[in-house]
Amino acid sequence: MKSRQLIFALVFLVLGFLLTFSYQHTKSTAEIVQVNNQEWERDYYYRKQLIDMEEKNKQLRSELNQIRQEVQSIEKELGEEADVIKDLVDTKANLQKMTGELSISGEGIMVTLKDASFIPAEDHANQYIVHDRHIHQTVNELFSAGAKAVAINGQRIYRNSYISCIGPVVSIDGTSYPAPFVISAIGEQEVLDVSLNLRNGVIDHLIQDNIEVTIEKKSNVEMYAKDM
Template identity: 35%
Template sequence: MKRIKRNKGELAVVVVCAVVGFLLAAQLRSVKLSGAADATNATRLETLQNLYNELNDQKEGLESQVKQLESELALYREQAASGETGSEALKTELEQLEITAGLTDVEGPGVSIILEDSSSVNVTGDEADYLIHDNDILSVINELRSAGAEAISLNGERILATSEVRCTGAVVTVNGRRYAAPYVIFAIGDPDTLYSALTMRNGVVDVLSQWGITVKVSTSDQLLIPKYNGTVEYRYAKPASTDEGEEEVG
């Protein structure tokens, strides 16, 4: 009987040791995994911090560039208004160039357009066909330009020749900023002409309405369109040489 009890005791000790060993191994593995996760998170955090710092530096650089350009523009304005010969013509030309380049706030009569996604509950076919896309907005903008719009904005963003309007997921990006519906477009020009161009039969408003997209067009005696809030950098385009004797290519 004593021999049997001793064997059972030894077996119990072995089982306890095995359990303790298993628990220690599991604990060590957990510590290693936790350490690896912490290291990964630390690396990711450092990467995100570096990206943030780079973007912040770029933002500060662009803001500095805007201030410098505004300072130069103010100097040109002073020179144009100094009373020198031809200053009035120079001032008028400068104002026109500012409007064309989107460097100044503008106001005047025109139309406002509000675009909203279709609210239809029962749709057939692709549901995306009932949502506003970049080509829908571009159709409206092109129609406005064709009708003589002198300045256009989309959700407060001044539309320039270099402005992009494109879908990025469920939103539209313009001038590097993302906007979701509804989309509000302001256009300065002859209100009646702009309104007629948009609402004519089989025109852009008529086509969009066929998909249930809500388009509200209204005329206004006074609209305010802000200036372009950014910078335009030309890295490749430069004034063409006018040297005599240089042959034209093309």
């Protein structure tokens, strides 16, 4: 009887120990799971924050690239407008130089027309002097050859200038000049020179009319603006 009770006591003791151990183990496991759940939630939160920041940065980079493209487009338009304005300013300045509102300078040539140094006694002197038509021919040829500006004895000539003979002198826009006549032209030297010296051109006609002609190339010819 006592042995049976002893056996039951041992069995109950073992069962009690097992139950106690099982309870403690379960409690410990629950705590571990709870800690792991907290860490997972925290990790998930940080991951979500990181993903949100990455998405925001991606959006900001996209907006920045778009703004850069817009800025480049605006800069290009401004550059093109600046080029157009510059071209207009340059064109205006060139026109003002050609019309005499501004001074002009550059390479060119000087054509000097002189009366014949020898006049035969049997001929009329009128056949050996420079006339307005000779000046007209020379000036027109220079303009046709691309001269940017022309002057006679320092006086600027324009498309509507009036040149005429008054006895032994030539009147240019109301101002009289005696021979010799120095016709200055600003433009490409070679083009102007070749144009004047074409066969049966201006120079040949002047020589046939007994006019003494000399041509000199100049690295710089200056012409001042006309008085307004």
